[in-house]
Amino acid sequence: MAGDIEIGSQHVIKVENVTKAFATGKGTHVVLDNVNLEINEGDFICVVGPSGCGKTTLLNILGGLERADGGTVLHRGIPVDGPHPSRGVIFQQYALFPWKTVLGNVEFGLKLKGIPKRERTEIALHYLDLVGLTKFKDAYPKELSGGMKQRVAIARAYAVDPEVLLMDEPFGALDAQTRGQLQEELLKTWEKEKKTVFFITHDVEEAVILANRVIMMDTHPGRIKRELRVDLPYPRNQETKLLDNFTQLKNEVWMSVYHH
Incomplete structure (x- = not known):
């Protein structure tokens, strides 16, 4: 089904009964209500839902950037209680250092890890090559x-070799053509690198x-409504979007999320 990509049954991240609420002027706003999810090795999970359903809050909790009010998040059985290099986060706004070169940006996390200069450059160049920016x-x-800035952000996240990539609408601000191109590149990189990906998008087709x-x-409140397994074979590209079963799956997701 998935070519030579082994989607494991071993869960990497386990979300159990996670709840999160914020106090507002009108009282308490429950953002996440009793969310349960298992993310398996090599999964490419996309999360869709209307604005305000808690997608980004969930991603931030998985990344250790926010704490849940209730429930637990385990990464390989260990509670997530803060950011960790094993979980790389990529946001919609590229968050690059303007004073550093492309290479310097990709090397940054490796420098923090104490990797020697020569090796650092070698690793950074490998990932720049992977995203076509050498x-x-x-x-x-x-x-x-x-689009190029976002590629640098992706190369930088990959370079530190996280086990899980958490991506919050990374292509949301890009035009359709660049977006399609980066989707294909991301899939190719995923097939080579076998990372586990948790990807938020507003775009059902994506x-x-x-x-x-x-x-x-x-x-209101944010909870998981449904899960759909996408049984389209990898590798996929823009032509995959022309398949009948692609259209069926897309319609099914659309009806489920945006049609009440």
Whole structure:
């Protein structure tokens, strides 16, 4: 089904009964209500749902950037209680250092890990090659297009070798053509690197082209409404979107999330 990609049955992250609420002027707003989810080795999970359903809050809790009010999140059986290099986070706004070159940005996390200069450069160049940016290694972020900046952010996240990549609408601000291109690149990188990916998107088509599992969320309060397994074979590309069963899956997700 998934070519030579082994989607393991071993769960990497386990979310159990997670709840999160914020105090507002009108009282308590429950953002996540009793969320349960198992993320398995090599999964590419896409999460879709209306605005305000808690997608980003859930991602932040998985990344250790926010704490749940109730329930637990375990990464390989260990409670998540803060950020960790084993979980790389990629946001929609590229968060690159403007004063560093492309290479310097990708090397940054490796430097924090104490990896020696030569090895650092070697690793960074490998990932820049993977995202097709080798010849821009000496450029600065201001000289790059949005799509290129996002590629640098992806290379930087991959370079520190996290086990799990948490991606919050990383292609949300890009035009359709660049977006399609980066979807294909991300899939190719995923097939090579075998990372576990948890990817938030508003775009149903994007969810179906990327994921082996689509998680659909409901709002007020945010909870998992449904899960759909996407049985389209990998490798996938833009032509996959022309298949009849792609259209069926897309419609199924759309009806489930946005149609009441």
